Every structure is written in structure tokens, then in C-alpha cells.
Amino acid sequence: MRRTQVAIVGAGPAGLLLGHLLRAEGIDCVIVERQTRDHVLSRIRAGVLEPATVALMRRLGIDTGLNANGIEVSGFGIADGDRTIRIDLDASVGQRLTVYGQTDVTRDLMDAAPARGLDIVFEAAGVALHDLGSDRAAVTFVHNGREQRIEADVIAGCDGFHGPCRRAVPGSAAASMEFSYPFGWLGILADVPPCSSEPIYASTDAGFALVSMRSPQRSRYYIQVPSDARLEDWPAERLWDELERRLGPASPGPIRRAPALEMSIAPLRSFVCERMRHKRLFLAGDAAHIVPPTGAKGLNLAASDAIYLAEALTLFFRTGEQGALDDYERRALARVWKSERFAWYLTKLCHRFPGDTPFERRMQQAELDAIATSSVTQAMVAENIVGAPL
Incomplete structure (x- = not known):
């Protein structure tokens, strides 16, 4: 058995970013991932980062690859027949997008983990959650043929759409909405x-x-x-x-x-679970929402979830203040629905x-x-x- 402050389930972008944010604040945490490292890195995903996500990578000091290989984009085109409408980001909002693959972001976060004291357990089979209503909430799994148990004050479910964390939230099915294109x-x-x-x-x-x-x-x-x-x-x-x-x-x-x-x-598809918290369990990233790739929002929503949850957990562990934890779901969902709306708009348009x-x-x-x-x-x-x- 192991004791930690935050047990994070899932070593995708949401879990890794949350882990790094917590370690930067001196909060003990461990990430449990059911797949191998190579399998996680083999997932070909989006590669467009919003300014807030770029700022987060730089704030964490995990930006060497981003600075060397990221491509700043000052605009993009929407074509219709022989006409291409250019959206000038510099002129319209004074901000740019950055092209840098999600695989590269994930690898950078994994590579930086040992030096930051962020422990990642790969190949954790049969992950299950227990005692979510107590301060000894637990994650159990089998690793290297041995049963393992991690007890924590808080569990962060960052294990994607098919992971066990959302299923551990009572009423999550009723609180979920989905549209398949x-x-x-x-x-x-x-x-x-x-x-x-x-x-x-x-x-x-x-x-x-x-x-x-x-x-x-x-x-x-x-x-x-x-x-x-x-x-x-x-x-x-x-x-x-x-x-x-x-x-x-x-x-x-x-x-x-x-x-x-x-x-x-x-x-x-579009998917939103509006129950992003159940007692000591908090959902983040694809465990709580999916957006069609048209708006390039999936990775960026994982980043904003991680920021909101890390801020709330930092305040909780420093002062015992529960208010920010209680407000996490509202803050996260407000940004989720804005992103869902834009992805739906752009998908419908094109x-x-x-x-x-x-x-x-x-x-x-x-x-x-x-x-x-x-x-x-x-x-x-x-x-x-x-x-x-x-």
C-alpha cells in the first residue's frame, strides 16, 4: 500500500499536466496508467495548441521541444470552391496558435517527470476505485503480477472516455449528453x-x-x-x-x-458529462468531455481542466479551503461548452x-x-x- 495526496488515473495530457502542476506546488501525487508508455505515445492526435496551453508548458519549464520545433501560426484559411477566406489572428485578436503534436507534448511531459519527482506507474491492470467518500479514497490495480493499493486524499480521473473513473460517478450516464456525427x-x-x-x-x-x-x-x-x-x-x-x-x-x-x-x-462526436465531481473524485480531460477535432480543442480543454483542478487542489492542501474544489465543475464546464459550441459551429459550416x-x-x-x-x-x-x- 502507498499513501499520497492525489492519485491520478491516466497518463494522457490531462493527467500529466495535472501531475506537473501539483508537483510544482510541492503536492505529492502519483499517476497510474493501464497502458504501456509506448502505447500512450503511439496515439496520433491533434497538434494545435492555444496560447494558454503554450503558456502552461512554458510556466512549467517543459518547453525545450516546443521552442525548438513548435510552429507559430498567425492565421488560417477557410476555403469554399475557388475562394479562400484568411482569418488573420494577429489582426483580429493579437494572438497566435502553435503547431506542436500531442505526441510530442506527451513525450516532453513524461521525460520531465523523473526530475520533478512525478511517479508514473505504467501497465496497471484492473484499475478500480474505492471509498470515494473518505479521505482514504483508494485506487487498486495489479502491477508486475502484484496487487497494489494507493490511498489518497483526492483522486483525479484523467483516464479518457473508456476508463473506469467516470463509471464510478453515480448518475454520470444521466448527466451525459452525446452527439455522433x-x-x-x-x-x-x-x-x-x-x-x-x-x-x-x-x-x-x-x-x-x-x-x-x-x-x-x-x-x-x-x-x-x-x-x-x-x-x-x-x-x-x-x-x-x-x-x-x-x-x-x-x-x-x-x-x-x-x-x-x-x-x-x-x-x-461531441460528448459532455456534467458530473465532473463525486465526493473525492474529480474528472478531467476526455473522461468528462469529447469534442470533434474540427476546432482543435481536445488537448487544450485537457490543459484548462488541469489548470482549474490544480488551482483548487493547491488551495485545499494549503488552507483546507473547499470553495475552489466545489467550484471546479462550474469553471471547467463553462469553458467546455464554449469549446463544444465552436467545434459544432465549424463542423456544421464545413x-x-x-x-x-x-x-x-x-x-x-x-x-x-x-x-x-x-x-x-x-x-x-x-x-x-x-x-x-x-
Whole structure:
């Protein structure tokens, strides 16, 4: 048995950021992760960081990789046919986005953990939670064939959508809302320069396409596919052909082809559990909410959850004050719903939905016209893409 102040379940961005924030305040914590380190790092996820997330990495002093390899983006394009509307972030809000892969963020946080005294237990099987109403709440699991028990004042559930923590919250199913979109994103990662130095969201009659990058020499492209699409039906050449067809004149440069480093289909859905606290258990990150990748909000919401929860826990352990803990759910959900709204807006704007009529398509084009001709509307888009204030 081990005793700690905070037991964190899950070594994704939410759990790692929370762990580093707590250790920076001298609070004892341990992270328990059911997967191997290599498995966690193999997850190909988003790579666009809001200014608040960049500031957090720098505040923690875990920014060497970010400073060396992060790409600042001062704008992005929304394309419709032969027209591309550029959203100038510098002019609209005076802030920029940073392209830096979630895998890189996760690796940086893991690599910095030993020097910060942050213990991570990988390959923890059969994780279960106990005694959540007491100050000896516990996480049990099997590690290296031995049963383990960690008792803590607080448990942070950062174990993703499929983890056990949300299921340990009574009434979480009733407090949850979900919307599954009738399509997914087929993505390809390849070592070729991207056709654009800035992201491009393409809204076309054939469906959505996205130009993004992981570095000046590594491209990440996506196209909208039906929800029942199979990866085996999409050889790389077919995907490259479809990208060229959809982007057309919206591509500012040639789409260079290369063997795929990774290809996958990601379903799109929105999910929010409004019960982010139960007694001594607090949920953060994907354990509490999922956003479609259109708005690049998933990793950034994990970061803001970690900030809010770390602030509340620091005050609690220093003074015994419960008020900030009681307010954590409200603060986190306010930002979650703003991000969900923007991701829904951008998804609705750029994708073709089955059953859409010519009226829906005209409404999309009218909204794009409003963005193209109004600095106020452009500022609204810019404010949302860089993230709501903390």
C-alpha cells in the first residue's frame, strides 16, 4: 500500500499536466496508467495548441521541444470552391496558435517527470476505485503480477472516455449528453512539406478536407468520409487523389505525395458529462468531455481542466479551503461548452451532412460570405480558435 495526496488515473495530457502542476506546488501525487508508455505515445492526435496551453508548458519549464520545433501560426484559411477566406489572428485578436503534436507534448511531459519527482506507474491492470467518500479514497490495480493499493486524499480521473473513473460517478450516464456525427475523418501523416504554411479548412460539395502540418517537412491531411468507411477501402493513392480533387484551387501549393507514416479513420462526436465531481473524485480531460477535432480543442480543454483542478487542489492542501474544489465543475464546464459550441459551429459550416438540401448548402455559403465580408465575424472566429480566456 502507498499513501499520497492525489492519485491520478491516466497518463494522457490531462493527467500529466495535472501531475506537473501539483508537483510544482510541492503536492505529492502519483499517476497510474493501464497502458504501456509506448502505447500512450503511439496515439496520433491533434497538434494545435492555444496560447494558454503554450503558456502552461512554458510556466512549467517543459518547453525545450516546443521552442525548438513548435510552429507559430498567425492565421488560417477557410476555403469554399475557388475562394479562400484568411482569418488573420494577429489582426483580429493579437494572438497566435502553435503547431506542436500531442505526441510530442506527451513525450516532453513524461521525460520531465523523473526530475520533478512525478511517479508514473505504467501497465496497471484492473484499475478500480474505492471509498470515494473518505479521505482514504483508494485506487487498486495489479502491477508486475502484484496487487497494489494507493490511498489518497483526492483522486483525479484523467483516464479518457473508456476508463473506469467516470463509471464510478453515480448518475454520470444521466448527466451525459452525446452527439455522433454521421461521418468521420480519414487522415494521413506523411513526410512531405505541406501545401500550405497555414491550416486550411476546405468546405466543398464533395465533402470536407483539412490541410495541416506537424513540421515544415511533415504533413497531416484529412478528408471527410462516411461513418461506415473502412480503411482497407482507402489506399493511400486514392486518398491523395481525393485531396487534390477537394482542395483544387484552394491549395496554395502542390500536394506532394509520399508513403503514409500513419493512416486512420476517426469518428466525430461531441460528448459532455456534467458530473465532473463525486465526493473525492474529480474528472478531467476526455473522461468528462469529447469534442470533434474540427476546432482543435481536445488537448487544450485537457490543459484548462488541469489548470482549474490544480488551482483548487493547491488551495485545499494549503488552507483546507473547499470553495475552489466545489467550484471546479462550474469553471471547467463553462469553458467546455464554449469549446463544444465552436467545434459544432465549424463542423456544421464545413462538412456535408447526409440529407442536406440545397437550402442547407446555401446557408453554409451565406455564413462563409458573412465571414468573408465582416471583420466582426472574423474576430468571433479568431477569438474562438485561440480559446476562451481562463
